[in-house]
Amino acid sequence: MQFTDLGYFTRYTPDGDNPHNIQFAQNDDGQDFYDVAKAQVLGFFFLVNERGDVVGESSDITALFPVDMRVVSAADAGALQAAYQSETRLIWDGASISPHMPTRQEFQASALNRIDQEHSKFLLELTGSATVEERDTWPTKERAARAIAAGTATAGQQAMIGYEAEGSGIDASTLTATIIAKAEAFQALTGMAAGLKAKAKTAIMQATNDAIPIDQIAAAIDAVFAEITTQTSAAIAQWKAQAPND
Secondary structure, three states: OOEEEEEEEEEEOOOOOOOOOOOEEEOOOOOEHHHHHHOOOOOEEEEEOOOOEEEEEEOOHHHOOOOOEEEEEEOOOHHHHHHHHOOOOEEEOOOOEEEOOOOHHHHHHHHHHHHHHHHHHHHHHHHOOOOHHHHHHHHHHHHHHHHHHHOOOOHHHHHHHHHHHHHHOOOHHHHHHHHHHHHHHHHHHHHHHHHHHHHHHHHHHHHOOOOOOHHHHHHHHHHHHHHHHHHHHHHHHHHHHHOOOO
8 A cells, every 4th residue: 555645844934915814734745735725536534643653544634734744546446444443543653554563562551451441340230220319318317227236326317217218118127137138248249359450451562561572452341341241241240149138
């Protein structure tokens, strides 16, 4: 595949009147962008920032307006266009555009960030549709339920559980037992989630260490997340099976 560097474009103001306030840009050789565009008929055009990242593409060069950007054309770049549209990071190295090969550190940072996201999703699954405000009441309700079970509840704690039980149409003792059982199950699953997170991070550090060839890291990371998915699904199934009903 052949690439043509059409230059790095910056904004400029041409001589003469500009009643329509048209924005102009010219490349390193002083060529106006619109003049360059007129000579380009076929191919794909890529917009490249100062770091060399491809940040835009079009089969119509006039759809791109490069200010502090480079424009690179290619006669046949369907595969690169598809890669860009799939959010693959593309890099211009001064001679060609190709998919970016992450460094070992980038692989590691991305995977560790994904673990944090998966952990958050796990906790969200455990809490279901409960709002933040509702979840904030859980520790207070648990303390009240445990105090009632221990015979040390205050009048306020007894009223809290009593009103909810009455509204739910169940006995206060049943609600007390349910709250305690749910709290213990949730605590166990929260601990399991933290354990899975720590285990996954250790596995990622091993999958990205210097002993692993760089071209094998992506597969090693995929294997870690496949195992995480299996263990997470099992944990959620366990939670749903053991969690007491309201």
